[in-house]
Amino acid sequence: MKNVNLLFIGNSYSRNLETFMPLIAKEYGIKLNICNVYFGGCSINQHVDFISNDKKVYEIDTYNFKNNAWTYTPKKSFKEVIKLMKWDYVSLQQCSIFSGYDNDKEWGNLSLLKDMVEKALRPYSPNFKFIWHMTWSYAMYYPLPDSFNSKLFKSFYKDSTKMEFDIRNTCRHRIVLDKDFKKIIPSGEVISYIRRFINADFVCTPDGVHLRDKWGCFPVALGAIKALFNANINSLNPEHFKLINYSINRQKNVIGFTSEELESVKKALNTYFDF
Numbered sequence: 001m002k003n004v005n006l007l008f009i010g011n012s013y014s015r016n017l018e019t020f021m022p023l024i025a026k027e028y029g030i031k032l033n034i035c036n037v038y039f040g041g042c043s044i045n046q047h048v049d050f051i052s053n054d055k056k057v058y059e060i061d062t063y064n065f066k067n068n069a070w071t072y073t074p075k076k077s078f079k080e081v082i083k084l085m086k087w088d089y090v091s092l093q094q095c096s097i098f099s100g101y102d103n104d105k106e107w108g109n110l111s112l113l114k115d116m117v118e119k120a121l122r123p124y125s126p127n128f129k130f131i132w133h134m135t136w137s138y139a140m141y142y143p144l145p146d147s148f149n150s151k152l153f154k155s156f157y158k159d160s161t162k163m164e165f166d167i168r169n170t171c172r173h174r175i176v177l178d179k180d181f182k183k184i185i186p187s188g189e190v191i192s193y194i195r196r197f198i199n200a201d202f203v204c205t206p207d208g209v210h211l212r213d214k215w216g217c218f219p220v221a222l223g224a225i226k227a228l229f230n231a232n233i234n235s236l237n238p239e240h241f242k243l244i245n246y247s248i249n250r251q252k253n254v255i256g257f258t259s260e261e262l263e264s265v266k267k268a269l270n271t272y273f274d275f
Contacts, residue, residue: 100166193268
């Protein structure tokens with residue numbers, strides 16, 4: 001089996017993404033080790049601040065393939081994960097509310113963030129590649145009342161469809177044209193198409209923002225494995241995923257798919273916009 005070490009520098013959206021990736025990767029002969037360095041709602045600008053000032057504000061999820069176990073560690077700095085593994089991929093992302101807000105105030109520090117990560121990691125992981133995690137729009141029934149994001153959502157996007165459109169265009173402008181990013185994890189596209197095929201936002205998300213396991217975390221993880229490793233998802237059947245042991249809160253969980261349900265996921269992943 002091929003060994004791959006993946007580092008996320010993200011927020012709660014990368015935590016949604018990470019959940020099922022090791023299990024799915026295993027089906028394709030990949031031993032996937034993950035470290036997710038995250039801070040809730042973290043933007044590019046905040047990551048620059050946290051890393052440059054060595055702030056111990058990050059939460060860290062680590063998955064060790066050999067032990068088949070997740071570990072959680074709070075209040076750490078980015079510096080503490082530099083030598084944890086020899087990284088193959090390093091994933092960056094924007095915070096959800098600014099993901100489709102294409103201006104230099106929120107995106108201008110992306111090059112600085114890449115430079116800081118490059119300087120820190122390259123001596124120990126000389127062959128790592130940057131990848132981008134494209135996040136998803138809020139649900140149709142968002143915004144929730146009295147929320148900071150609700151005010152910004154109304155200001156920037158007006159509705160979920162506009163946010164989806166803006167995320168896609170910002171990704172084209174800021175990421176597709178950036179040669180440093182070798183691959184894009186298309187979670188935003190995956191969720192957009194899942195919503196269309198099942199025609200119900202509430203089964204994707206419990207709060208309008210984050211993802212449920214079955215129709216959210218699982219499809220984006222499958223989309224990530226497809227994008228990173230050119231995995232052929234068409235041969236998958238429900239027997240592969242009768243027992244999925246990790247939910248977002250690391251409690252044991254069982255998720256099953258009927259053949260029709262899994263075909264809907266495959267269809268979404270084979271249909272989404274390809275960058």
